[in-house]
Each structure stands twice: as structure tokens, then as C-alpha cells.
Amino acid sequence: MCGKRLIVVLCAGLANAAATGQVVEQASPVQCRSFDHAGAVPAGGGHEGSGGGARTFPLRTVDVTGINSVGVLGNPNNNVVDLLFAPGTKIWGHSADAMFSFFGGPANPAMGFRMRNSAGAHITINYAPVSSPFAANDPATKVLAGNEITLGDGRLSIEFFEAVDDPANPDGTWTGGTIGVMFQDSGECCMWDNGGYDERTGIPSQDACMREPPANRVCVFAADDFYLEPPYVHRIDWMEAVFIVENPAPAYNYDAPIGKVFLYKDCEGQPGMLLPGYESGFDLFLPRDGLIEMLMDGSKVFRVVAPATDLFLDGGKAYWVSFVPTGVTAQGGSDRWFWGSAGSPDGVTPPPHVLGSVPRVKQNDPANPWEIVCIDPAAACGGCTDLNFCIRGERCKIIYDAADFRTFTGAPPPMTSLGARSIDADGLPQQQARAADDVTISPCETDLYPCLIEAYVWTNCIPPRARLEIYETQCDPLGDFARPKDSRLFPLVGTIDDTSRVDLGFSRPGPAGTTFRLYCFRFTEFSGFVFEAGKTYWISAFATGGASTNNDGYFAFREPRCPDDECYRTGNPGFARSAFPGPPTYTNWTSTGLLPIAGAQEEDFAMRIAVRFAPPTLTGGALAACIADFDRSGQVTVADIFAFLSEWFSGCP
Known part of the structure; x- marks a missing residue:
């Protein structure tokens, strides 16, 4: 127990x-x-x-x-x-x-x-x-x-x-x-709260399409939309909803999934394609505290939960979520699951308005098109309503966004035009290469705790894996560029526990019959590492593989959103160094514009960084630690300008 x-x-x-x-x-x-x-x-x-x-x-x-x-x-x-x-x-x-x-x-x-x-x-x-x-x-x-x-x-x-x-x-x-x-934490639906179950009605959403006998089959999929706030990336912990179950089974297995939850991109106000990388959905469970109510007719009201592992969603976008219990799929199963409505002001009448779009359903086959709920009143008619659900997690502010990676059409170009070599081949010194790019933390920020670093890496290694290193800036007043220090400040070992990846669907031939594929690697565990205010750091992402010269990896170049924009580059150009066998080699940190490669030009690398904020710091209770925080609110905003001007001109005629 x-x-x-x-x-x-x-x-x-x-x-x-x-x-x-x-x-x-x-x-x-x-x-x-x-x-x-x-x-x-x-x-x-x-x-x-x-x-x-x-x-x-x-x-x-x-x-x-x-x-x-x-x-x-x-x-x-x-x-x-x-x-x-x-x-x-x-x-x-x-x-x-x-x-x-x-x-x-x-x-x-x-x-x-x-x-x-x-x-x-x-x-x-x-x-x-x-x-x-x-x-x-x-x-x-x-x-x-x-x-x-x-x-x-x-x-x-x-x-x-x-x-x-x-x-x-x-x-x-x-x-x-x-x-x-x-x-x-506070217990709130901190990402999105579509409203609690209003005890008014429910819409069928259940994948019991093959249950026997045919009279017991239910094959309806419902979905409702939600929106996440910019400029954040949102780490989802779990998604939950309340369902009404007619003819419930005498007992359900807590330790086995009771269904699936699917996430869709929004396409002109209705569910579009399944979220890339998560097409198989998320397992849906009955929590051990899941029973909410037993109704007079023998139906039961359950809370269902789908934990999400390594799920990050971009803010500023709409998404659709579909809770699809299966119920008892064995022959003779007769339980029917209804997704509870939300938003009624009195538990009887429909809500005066809905959040976003009205729910959609598709019937009889998952490949069928989505329809507005009341297209077929006999199947599922909830009227103008929302469906209850809650999405919990953590939001992290994006402070660096260079996630537009370079791709190609037609004949595959050399790998050196898609990225800079960045590989650790089984830890062997003679098979090492690194590529890195810089991010500068504002001097008027508090210290920042990394929440997510996404890095885009080409690799032909199987299985595809990557790691991350963080370097400080080499102070060289006589140099033409700022560059990374030779020794790393912080190594991150990308394991199954702290790194996930998404195959982006781009490939090109590699050496000895191998194939390079482009992945987005997501790093989420940083063991207390802190970005200090006012400092510049260099982020190096690299593929890892066995001790073979055929194993290779490249940190993908960033592609400017506007190809004719010569000022798109963020901060300093990316740098690289390589002791990997075979030309070219450049064992010292070298600007991408100076690499001994045909057509070399200054490049940034494709990555994105999101952070958690530390609490604001005050010195002696009088002045803000950041002098630009003139009104001492703990944040630097336009209000600080007016507070400063008011003080500056006080007493002037």
C-alpha cells in the first residue's frame, strides 16, 4: 500500500x-x-x-x-x-x-x-x-x-x-x-488551467475501437486547445483531467496505463500534426487518489494524470491536448469514458464563452478529420463548452535564441558548410574536436540558473549522443576576438537521465556508408551551475561515439532568419578547434571565419538557452544590487527611467 x-x-x-x-x-x-x-x-x-x-x-x-x-x-x-x-x-x-x-x-x-x-x-x-x-x-x-x-x-x-x-x-x-x-509547489495549474469539471456534461473520448462484442466499442477522440505564454519555454511535469465513467470496472490497475494523451500543434484553430518527437503520446494513469465521486447511477468520477518526461513546449503558441482513455479493452468490457465539461457558471447552462477554440472530435478512426463537437449530435454534443484539464510544470525564460539551424535542399553540401566539427570519440586525445559559441549575461540581471540548453548537432554515431561543456572567456587585450579559455569551466555528461533528443528529419551521407542526421539535444540537469551576471560564457555541444575515425559530429551553424541580413550574428563569432585525424586540423581555438576550410565565414552555432531567475538581491536594504533598478522593484523596466527622471528634475522650474 x-x-x-x-x-x-x-x-x-x-x-x-x-x-x-x-x-x-x-x-x-x-x-x-x-x-x-x-x-x-x-x-x-x-x-x-x-x-x-x-x-x-x-x-x-x-x-x-x-x-x-x-x-x-x-x-x-x-x-x-x-x-x-x-x-x-x-x-x-x-x-x-x-x-x-x-x-x-x-x-x-x-x-x-x-x-x-x-x-x-x-x-x-x-x-x-x-x-x-x-x-x-x-x-x-x-x-x-x-x-x-x-x-x-x-x-x-x-x-x-x-x-x-x-x-x-x-x-x-x-x-x-x-x-x-x-x-x-503552490499546487496551481501553473502552465494552463482550462477550468475544473463543472458537473454539467461530458464528451466521449475513448479508444476502445476493437473491443468485443461490437456493441461495446467506443471510438471517439476529443481534443481541446491551450496557449502558453511567451517569451518562455515551458517544461511540462504532467497533464491531468477529470472523466466520468459509466459502467466502471470493479477495479482498475494503478500500475498499468489506462490510456494515452496526445499533443498536437495548432493548425488554423484546430488540431494539426502530432507534436514531433512525441507521436506515440504519453501514458495516462489513474492516480491512487484518483476517485473523486460516486454518482447515484453507479458511474464514477475519476481524475486521470499523464506524466511527461523531457517535454518542453515553446511559449507564444497554441497547442491541442487529447486525453484518450482505453478503459477495459478485453472482451466484455463495457466501461465508457466521458471527458468532463468546464466553464459553466451554474453547473447547468453552458459557459458564456470558451477559452480559445471549441473542442474538436474525430470518430471511428484516428485518421478521420477533426470536427466541431456538435457536427454529429448523436455522437457527442456538449454544446458550447470547454473541457476540463490542467497542465503543470515550470516556465523558464529564453535569454538566448539562435535555434534557426542551417539545412539544405538538393545535393548534400560538405559537412563543413553545415557546421563545425565537434566530437569526442571515446575520450581519445587524438580524436577530439570542439565548437563553441558565446552568450553574455546582462550585468543588471540576478544570477541565472540554466533550466534548458538546446543544441543542434549533426552526428553519424549510433546511438546518437551528445554532451555539453561550458567555458569562460579568455581575456586577451591584444587579440582581435574574444574567445573561449583553453580549459573548460563546467562539463556536463549527457546521459539518458539528463539529456533528451529529437530527430529533426534531416540527413546526408557520411563516411564508410554511415549517415549524418541532425538532432536537437536538450540538456536539463546542471548540478547547481550558475550564470553570473555580467559575464560571457561559451557553450560547446559535441557528439560522442566510439573510437573510430568514421564516427563524427558537427555543431550545426545557425541560419539567419533573413538571408540578406548581415547583422544577424549574436555576440562574437563561433570558435572551433580540432585534433581530429584528417584535414583540416586547427588545435587552437579559431574563429569560424578563419578556419582552414574553403568558403569559411564567421558563423554562429544553433542553440537556445532558457533560465530560472534567482531572487532579487538588495545591498543593505537601501540600494538595489543593480543600479539600473532605480525604483528598487527587483526588476529593470521602463518604470525605472521615469523614476530616475522624476528624481533628476525634482525642484526644477
């Missing part, structure tokens, strides 16, 4: 958690998903959850690979990972799926990690291994009520420690895996 509190003795040791010094029991080993409420499930694990539509608890994972245990809690040499959440976020607990190995003495000391807010309140996770290697396998574990910690400024520090205070000789290391931070 998810949420039941037990003491669990692990095979490799004993784990417990404490919040602000109080011992908290471990949850049972049943896996709680990020969208499950942590309340108790009724005896027998039935389909009737705790009710009330309680809010869910997303889980943010941290890759702990390579983190050493050094000293006791508070030792300044301990490894600390800093994370940034929305101010006011509550930390509810943790999870762990990681391995730890000892290499020092004494043998197998106690170790663990502590999650702490800026005020010092904490949740401490202790382990007492009896052998090495040790597996920390903790399901999502919520602390007892009252032991949660609140992040007033959104900052969370995770300190890794051991029971032996010998900082010169770390005694062990986390060899792989992740820990999870269980959190809850």
Missing part, C-alpha cells in the same frame, strides 16, 4: 530519514509515482483512492555518479549539490536508486545525504551499510506531517556526508544512479 508507514530493514543495511532531527519511518516498498498522493490506499488496494483530488508530488532526480563521501555533516570539504525551485516550494521527502562503494577505512562507515533550505531546516537520509557495494533503493518516501521543509527563496542544498571525518581520505563514492527530491 502506497503511503503506509513501516520500518524496512534493507538487505544491505538500515535506512532511515530525519527532518529537523526527528526520526521518520521508511515507507513500504510499493513504488509511489510522482503523481500519486501519499495518502493511504484502502485495504486490499482497491480502485477507490483517498478521494478529494489531492495534489500530486513531482519527483526531481539528481545524478549522484562520482560524488565522494568526505567528512561528517558540516565539513566544508563535503560535496554539495545546489538546486533551485520556485520560491515557497515544499520538500516532502526523497527517493533513491543508486549504488555506493567504499575504498577507504574504516570499513563501511555510515553515510548519507542531507537536504537543507537556506534557513537550516533539513531532511537527513542516513544509511548504515554492512557490505560494499551498497544499493540505496528507496521508493518515494514522504516525511511525517509537519516535518516538511519550505524553500522560502527556492534554494535547496544537498550535502553528501559520512560518519568518519577525514577529509584528506574520502572513504567511498556513489558509483551510479540517482536520488530524488519529492516536492510540492
Whole structure:
């Protein structure tokens, strides 16, 4: 039962958690998903959850690979990972799926990690291994009520420690895996709220097209639209809606998908093509707290949730979402799922207006065209209505947008006209190349925490993978250009945990029968890295592959939106260096305009950067840390100009 509190003795040791010094029991080993409420499930694990539509608890994972245990809690040499959440976020607990190995003495000391807010309140996770290697396998574990910690400024520090205070000789290391931070923010539908279920009506949306007997088949797909705010990129955590179920099954399987959610681009006010890269949709689940109401006729009202992994949507655009439960697909299944309406002022009459466009449906075949809901009253007639749904996640402001990548038509050109070589072939020094471009952080910003970096990379490696490095600027007053430093400031290892990719559908032949394809790689985990205000950084994205000279990669050039615009370039030109075998080689950082390649010209590289903002900083409570913030609002806006002029001309005739 998810949420039941037990003491669990692990095979490799004993784990417990404490919040602000109080011992908290471990949850049972049943896996709680990020969208499950942590309340108790009724005896027998039935389909009737705790009710009330309680809010869910997303889980943010941290890759702990390579983190050493050094000293006791508070030792300044301990490894600390800093994370940034929305101010006011509550930390509810943790999870762990990681391995730890000892290499020092004494043998197998106690170790663990502590999650702490800026005020010092904490949740401490202790382990007492009896052998090495040790597996920390903790399901999502919520602390007892009252032991949660609140992040007033959104900052969370995770300190890794051991029971032996010998900082010169770390005694062990986390060899792989992740820990999870269980959190809850304000609970609002912070991306889009289409309205709650108004208890007025529902529109069928169910893929039971092949169910037997034919009389029990339902084959209707409904969709409604939403809009996301510019100039942000929106990371989606999950999408949820409320459905009315006629003839519900006696029980549903919580641990298996109950259907799918599909996202579509908007095409002239109706669903267009499926969102590229996500054509297969997102699995739809019944949360363990999903039962909201039992109706007099035996129908039930359920909340359904689709968690979204590595889903980022651009602001300034409309999208369509389609919740499509399957219900019981086996022969004899007769449950029918209706997507609940929203927006009625009194629960009886339709809403006076709808948000965006009216819903669309398509019937009998997913390939059929979309129609306005009441085209066929016999199939689904909800009138002028919205459909209830909520989209939750985090918005990150785009501070650098050069995502217009160069492509080609006709005969494929040389790769050197599409990008600059950028590859790590199995870590071999003689098979390295890097390409990088710069971004300057405004001196009047607070420090910025990267949320998403998208980089466009050509690669013929299988599987296609990429990594990211960040460099500082080389200060060279005699040089013609600013350029990256020779040594990197921050390496990011692109793994399945912190990088996703989208195949953009462009290809060209490569060496020895290989094929280059263009991918958008998305990097999302930055281990507390901060862009400092007023500094210039260089971002290098590169493909990775095995030790073969046929494996290759290129950081794609940016294509100006207007080909005749000679001033489109952002900041300094991109730079590259290559020790890769075969001509040309240029082992020092070289401007793209000076590369020893025919037709070389100054180029930018295709990438996009979105960030989270740190809280505004004041000095002594008097002057803003950024002097341009004249009215001390914490933001630099046009209002600061008028505040300055008002002060400047005060007392003038």
C-alpha cells in the first residue's frame, strides 16, 4: 500500500530519514509515482483512492555518479549539490536508486545525504551499510506531517556526508544512479488551467475501437486547445483531467496505463500534426487518489494524470491536448469514458464563452478529420463548452535564441558548410574536436540558473549522443576576438537521465556508408551551475561515439532568419578547434571565419538557452544590487527611467 508507514530493514543495511532531527519511518516498498498522493490506499488496494483530488508530488532526480563521501555533516570539504525551485516550494521527502562503494577505512562507515533550505531546516537520509557495494533503493518516501521543509527563496542544498571525518581520505563514492527530491509547489495549474469539471456534461473520448462484442466499442477522440505564454519555454511535469465513467470496472490497475494523451500543434484553430518527437503520446494513469465521486447511477468520477518526461513546449503558441482513455479493452468490457465539461457558471447552462477554440472530435478512426463537437449530435454534443484539464510544470525564460539551424535542399553540401566539427570519440586525445559559441549575461540581471540548453548537432554515431561543456572567456587585450579559455569551466555528461533528443528529419551521407542526421539535444540537469551576471560564457555541444575515425559530429551553424541580413550574428563569432585525424586540423581555438576550410565565414552555432531567475538581491536594504533598478522593484523596466527622471528634475522650474 502506497503511503503506509513501516520500518524496512534493507538487505544491505538500515535506512532511515530525519527532518529537523526527528526520526521518520521508511515507507513500504510499493513504488509511489510522482503523481500519486501519499495518502493511504484502502485495504486490499482497491480502485477507490483517498478521494478529494489531492495534489500530486513531482519527483526531481539528481545524478549522484562520482560524488565522494568526505567528512561528517558540516565539513566544508563535503560535496554539495545546489538546486533551485520556485520560491515557497515544499520538500516532502526523497527517493533513491543508486549504488555506493567504499575504498577507504574504516570499513563501511555510515553515510548519507542531507537536504537543507537556506534557513537550516533539513531532511537527513542516513544509511548504515554492512557490505560494499551498497544499493540505496528507496521508493518515494514522504516525511511525517509537519516535518516538511519550505524553500522560502527556492534554494535547496544537498550535502553528501559520512560518519568518519577525514577529509584528506574520502572513504567511498556513489558509483551510479540517482536520488530524488519529492516536492510540492503552490499546487496551481501553473502552465494552463482550462477550468475544473463543472458537473454539467461530458464528451466521449475513448479508444476502445476493437473491443468485443461490437456493441461495446467506443471510438471517439476529443481534443481541446491551450496557449502558453511567451517569451518562455515551458517544461511540462504532467497533464491531468477529470472523466466520468459509466459502467466502471470493479477495479482498475494503478500500475498499468489506462490510456494515452496526445499533443498536437495548432493548425488554423484546430488540431494539426502530432507534436514531433512525441507521436506515440504519453501514458495516462489513474492516480491512487484518483476517485473523486460516486454518482447515484453507479458511474464514477475519476481524475486521470499523464506524466511527461523531457517535454518542453515553446511559449507564444497554441497547442491541442487529447486525453484518450482505453478503459477495459478485453472482451466484455463495457466501461465508457466521458471527458468532463468546464466553464459553466451554474453547473447547468453552458459557459458564456470558451477559452480559445471549441473542442474538436474525430470518430471511428484516428485518421478521420477533426470536427466541431456538435457536427454529429448523436455522437457527442456538449454544446458550447470547454473541457476540463490542467497542465503543470515550470516556465523558464529564453535569454538566448539562435535555434534557426542551417539545412539544405538538393545535393548534400560538405559537412563543413553545415557546421563545425565537434566530437569526442571515446575520450581519445587524438580524436577530439570542439565548437563553441558565446552568450553574455546582462550585468543588471540576478544570477541565472540554466533550466534548458538546446543544441543542434549533426552526428553519424549510433546511438546518437551528445554532451555539453561550458567555458569562460579568455581575456586577451591584444587579440582581435574574444574567445573561449583553453580549459573548460563546467562539463556536463549527457546521459539518458539528463539529456533528451529529437530527430529533426534531416540527413546526408557520411563516411564508410554511415549517415549524418541532425538532432536537437536538450540538456536539463546542471548540478547547481550558475550564470553570473555580467559575464560571457561559451557553450560547446559535441557528439560522442566510439573510437573510430568514421564516427563524427558537427555543431550545426545557425541560419539567419533573413538571408540578406548581415547583422544577424549574436555576440562574437563561433570558435572551433580540432585534433581530429584528417584535414583540416586547427588545435587552437579559431574563429569560424578563419578556419582552414574553403568558403569559411564567421558563423554562429544553433542553440537556445532558457533560465530560472534567482531572487532579487538588495545591498543593505537601501540600494538595489543593480543600479539600473532605480525604483528598487527587483526588476529593470521602463518604470525605472521615469523614476530616475522624476528624481533628476525634482525642484526644477
